[in-house]
Amino acid sequence: MTMRTLFLRFLLVLVSAAALSGADYVERYDTLYNSLTIERRGTQVELRAKSREGDYLESAVDLADPLNLVVPYTRSLYGGLFFQPKPQKVLMIGLGGAGFHRLFMAAYPEVLLQSVELDPKVVELTRERMYFTPTANSPIATVDGRQFVKRSREKWDWLILDAFRGGYVPPHLKTKEFYEECAARMSDEGVFITNLHSGTELYYADLKTLRTVFPQVILFQTKNRGNVIAFAVKYASPDMTNPARWPPTAELSAPLQGRLDLASIRAEVIPWPTARVARAKVMTDDFSPVEFLDAMEENNTKR
Amino acid sequence: MINAIFYFFVGLMGILSMGFQLLGSRLLNPHFGSSIIVWAWLISTFLAAFSAGSILGGWISNLPAERRGRTQVMVTLVGVLGLMFTAFLGRSALGWIELQFENISVGLLVACFGLFFVPVAVFSSFGPQCVQFLASRGTAPGSASGLIYGVSTIGNIAGVMITAFLLIPNLPVSTLLQLWLSVAIFSSACLILILRLPSDATTAS
Numbered sequence: 001m002t003m004r005t006l007f008l009r010f011l012l013v014l015v016s017a018a019a020l021s022g023a024d025y026v027e028r029y030d031t032l033y034n035s036l037t038i039e040r041r042g043t044q045v046e047l048r049a050k051s052r053e054g055d056y057l058e059s060a061v062d063l064a065d066p067l068n069l070v071v072p073y074t075r076s077l078y079g080g081l082f083f084q085p086k087p088q089k090v091l092m093i094g095l096g097g098a099g100f101h102r103l104f105m106a107a108y109p110e111v112l113l114q115s116v117e118l119d120p121k122v123v124e125l126t127r128e129r130m131y132f133t134p135t136a137n138s139p140i141a142t143v144d145g146r147q148f149v150k151r152s153r154e155k156w157d158w159l160i161l162d163a164f165r166g167g168y169v170p171p172h173l174k175t176k177e178f179y180e181e182c183a184a185r186m187s188d189e190g191v192f193i194t195n196l197h198s199g200t201e202l203y204y205a206d207l208k209t210l211r212t213v214f215p216q217v218i219l220f221q222t223k224n225r226g227n228v229i230a231f232a233v234k235y236a237s238p239d240m241t242n243p244a245r246w247p248p249t250a251e252l253s254a255p256l257q258g259r260l261d262l263a264s265i266r267a268e269v270i271p272w273p274t275a276r277v278a279r280a281k282v283m284t285d286d287f288s289p290v291e292f293l294d295a296m297e298e299n300n301t302k303r
Numbered sequence: 304m305i306n307a308i309f310y311f312f313v314g315l316m317g318i319l320s321m322g323f324q325l326l327g328s329r330l331l332n333p334h335f336g337s338s339i340i341v342w343a344w345l346i347s348t349f350l351a352a353f354s355a356g357s358i359l360g361g362w363i364s365n366l367p368a369e370r371r372g373r374t375q376v377m378v379t380l381v382g383v384l385g386l387m388f389t390a391f392l393g394r395s396a397l398g399w400i401e402l403q404f405e406n407i408s409v410g411l412l413v414a415c416f417g418l419f420f421v422p423v424a425v426f427s428s429f430g431p432q433c434v435q436f437l438a439s440r441g442t443a444p445g446s447a448s449g450l451i452y453g454v455s456t457i458g459n460i461a462g463v464m465i466t467a468f469l470l471i472p473n474l475p476v477s478t479l480l481q482l483w484l485s486v487a488i489f490s491s492a493c494l495i496l497i498l499r500l501p502s503d504a505t506t507a508s
Binding site: 118177 | 471473476
């Protein structure tokens, strides 16, 4: 264990001790981009954003155990290890409450984890209410994700897209042109990871759009949740969709301090919905009726 | 009959102006997102253009007949060229603007004024000219103004609803901008012809 890891853990213990002393609260904020609720119950703090269906859970942290991945889909994001087991530079578009970050930073303290968050209030609440402290290796840029990607000159090993406004996804982060910009900023062996919501026509349009840019895409469905995490790569071979070719989970799990059952994540793979994707439309900067596709329930269009 | 055609084109101009605002938001979207900041700049630009267009239209209305005709054509030509630029080069211009200005508000100011101000100002200059058209044919100025802005606002509502719920979900923005350009050329040409009709060719309502 390096001195740096020890220091990070010490810092985590100090922050946790300070955080644990607070009382329960519910606070609401209307920001430039969101209508947010931050709620503390016991040691758990949840960040929620208003959406059409009610409050949408953006992120959560257990202050008594900050490394615990409270929101289930954040565990599935670690499936990126199957495709790029040694990331050096990770870009995450959409900070949420940094639910994914704490374990990642503890497991890979040398890796650059750059976050991009549009809403300054989300950044403030993440720091002040969810007690996330950015380090030199985990900076946060407060800017639109697409603008950041366009201006970035880095090559990212993992590029994670998890940007939501409530349950709603900004249309400019769903288009073929944006995915092409992301692909251009990924390393050759890099993986693009995106959190999708199944159940609407938008899901199939999204898959079709991803597949027009990335030669290989594989889907993981978070257990008992509507989240589907898509993993996509720039190369056509070797085959990334065959789990037999993936590194052994025991080897990948080592840095994760027993916090994550990668074998169960490996079992989350779901088949590619070929027939439905074939009927979907590709979304482009010129044509991306995201709001309308998102409102069309899957069942409405079943044939 | 002439009156019906006249009001049809007044309403059509209303459809074009607010529909154009929604198309503008989709054009800006890939470059600046769809936040309240984008809408603030977009709405302000359109209001500034409506304001400038109203003043311009009022000025044109009071020019002597011969000079008025020439000015109408020249001003409309400028608006058509502006709309043409937005329809065919808008996307490339936005890509350039986005990278030149790191501050989103400065980028949006340049983008909105560069792409939307001129065509919206020019086409909204028809409002006062249409009021003058009715007033010079015997309609009381207050009634003329109320009729024109009432019909135009109904057009605005139709423009928003048709564009949002029918056109944008089904057609690419580039196609819609070209459609807007064609309809704007046709309807402004027709309005210019109608505005030139002698007073006794039509009956004021």
